[in-house]
Amino acid sequence: MLLSTKGRYGLKASLELAFFYGKGPLNLKSISEKYNIPESYLEQLLSKLKKSGYIDTIRGKQGGYLLAKEPKDITVGMILRALEGEITSSDCLKNDKCGEENTCVTRIIFEDIEKSINNIIDNTTLEDMIHKRKQIYKEAH
Amino acid sequence: MLLSTKGRYGLKASLELAFFYGKGPLNLKSISEKYNIPESYLEQLLSKLKKSGYIDTIRGKQGGYLLAKEPKDITVGMILRALEGEITSSDCLKNDKCGEENTCVTRIIFEDIEKSINNIIDNTTLEDMIHKRKQIYKEAH
DNA sequence: TCTAATCTTGACAAAATTAGTAGGGTATTA
């Protein structure tokens, strides 16, 4: 499994914020209920996204969360990495301790996989995803 | 992390067997020592690969493990799936229970990722990897 | 035939990671 619920939940929440971009803050409860995500858990995820600079918050009554940048300037990769750490195919790419960095063939295939994953997540923005959702919605109606 | 040590260890061992294809069996210890994999652990992995039909075994003295098919007929995907189960990017693709299978955009990106991973592992055979290793070896000398 | 080398099987356990829960604190505003 490449992605845990962290990345999944966080990406859904980010997308929800992207939808509301420019329309004021969304509070935690509304997101957690809509996507059926435990409130406290989601809070931790959004806190990470805030620290990474992708979302802003407004405290107090009428407060909530909002995207800190335009949806077109936030990629799926940014969100996933903030929540899950570097997205990697295999541990052997992280710790260069296998002693065969230069001759290990399995390493090569892991690198290929990783490149192709990164290629996708770094080239898809939240805006792209919103467009896609609209498309899907059209097709369904 | 997409792949655990299971897939990594198992793939390395399979590749080792591919190298020795047609040259008699390799015993557990020789593989586990060469790649620094706990013997009992590797044993379990090879046992799975046997059950999946990718390797054969010979018991008793002078026995060991050998590839059950030609290296060109075994893909990386076969090995990885036998050891790790279906290679998937996100749980939401397995259990179709999110209730939004048809309108969920995050799902689409997870599917894209998964396709690209499968594309790589299903189109690389053990033979391909042996060729690559030979290439690497040449370059290094 | 005996023995050492091998694989076979299943149960168990330690460690790490994931997925939460809980609760008190702080800021804002109506």
Place this chain on the structure above:
DNA sequence: TAATACCCTACTAATTTTGTCAAGATTAGA
């Protein structure tokens, strides 16, 4: 000033990964 909403830290439960262990079955070769 009370209600709303984010903030922060610690704890816990569940799951998965990564092994360990021990008793057995099979075979080659002395």
